[in-house]
Amino acid sequence: MAEQLMHLSGLTYRYPGDREPVINGLDFAVDQGASIGLIAPNGSGKTTLFHLMMGLLKPQAGVITAFGREVSGEKGFKEVRRRVGLLFQDADDQLFSPTVLEDVAFGPMNLGMGRHEARAKARDVLSDLGLSGYEERITFRLSGGEKRMVALATVLAMDPDLLLLDEPTTGLDRDTFSRLVAVLQASKVARVVISHDFDFLEQVTDSLHSLVRGKIVMDGGLHLHRHAHVHRHGDNPHHHH
Numbered sequence: 001m002a003e004q005l006m007h008l009s010g011l012t013y014r015y016p017g018d019r020e021p022v023i024n025g026l027d028f029a030v031d032q033g034a035s036i037g038l039i040a041p042n043g044s045g046k047t048t049l050f051h052l053m054m055g056l057l058k059p060q061a062g063v064i065t066a067f068g069r070e071v072s073g074e075k076g077f078k079e080v081r082r083r084v085g086l087l088f089q090d091a092d093d094q095l096f097s098p099t100v101l102e103d104v105a106f107g108p109m110n111l112g113m114g115r116h117e118a119r120a121k122a123r124d125v126l127s128d129l130g131l132s133g134y135e136e137r138i139t140f141r142l143s144g145g146e147k148r149m150v151a152l153a154t155v156l157a158m159d160p161d162l163l164l165l166d167e168p169t170t171g172l173d174r175d176t177f178s179r180l181v182a183v184l185q186a187s188k189v190a191r192v193v194i195s196h197d198f199d200f201l202e203q204v205t206d207s208l209h210s211l212v213r214g215k216i217v218m219d220g221g222l223h224l225h226r227h228a229h230v231h232r233h234g235d236n237p238h239h240h241h
């Protein structure tokens with residue numbers, strides 16, 4: 001069995017003032033090398049789940065294990081946040097430095113890398129993402145799609161062991177979308193990707209999960225989707241077994 005990067009057991013979270021928990025006795029395992037797509041309706045709790053995994057929200061019940069250790073306090077989650085890269089749904093939550101290079105170099109420096117080395121690392125990651133030339137751009141003046149890619153650069157620059165991507169394709173044009181797909185396909189980093197775009201998930205993940213009534217439901221790979229696709233194009237799905 002593959003080593004587990006993260007494991008959630010019986011996780012329950014209810015927002016203050018809500019009557020029902022949005023995450024309700026949820027079990028979820030992310031193995032080494034896993035590449036999981038998470039597709040579920042608006043408001044079903046996907047973002048909440050990511051925030052719980054990062055320790056940004058504190059569950060009322062359940063156990064979170066990360067890299068072989070049970071995590072509960074802030075100290076444990078600090079370690080989780082060093083090793084798990086969350087791409088926030090809103091890039092503005094991720095970016096805070098005046099320039100792009102400073103923003104991308106911040107993470108590696110925070111991990112103890114020297115300023116010079118961190119800036120070199122930042123340039124490399126920006127280049128991988130097709131963002132060479134953006135180094136001195138003013139972060140808050142970037143377009144939505146540019147911000148999204150810079151936010152991804154800040155996450156990748158920390159060499160995470162696990163990537164949590166919350167709707168990474170929002171606002172991307174076709175070329176940028178393709179570049180994102182290529183970057184993810186080339187990356188071996190384990191990932192959980194929230195998206196409403198089946199075609200995107202089919203390209204960058206190898207299994208699909210959903211969230212139903214606060215629990216993770218496995219959809220058994222992408223077979224169902226391919227099936228639906230074939231059907232939509234008018235073929236007889238029964239010929240595809």
Ligand SMILES: Nc1ncnc2c1ncn2[C@@H]1O[C@H](COP(=O)(O)OP(=O)(O)OP(=O)(O)O)[C@@H](O)[C@H]1O
Binds near residue numbers: 018047049
């Ligand atoms: N800070 C908050 N306080 C109270 N309720 C919240 C808060 N954040 C989210 N919720 C509620 O929790 C539920 C789940 O929200 P969440 O953002 O996790 O869903 P999601 O599956 O990521 O949705 P989407 O696909 O629209 O991004 C929603 O009903 C939302 O209104």
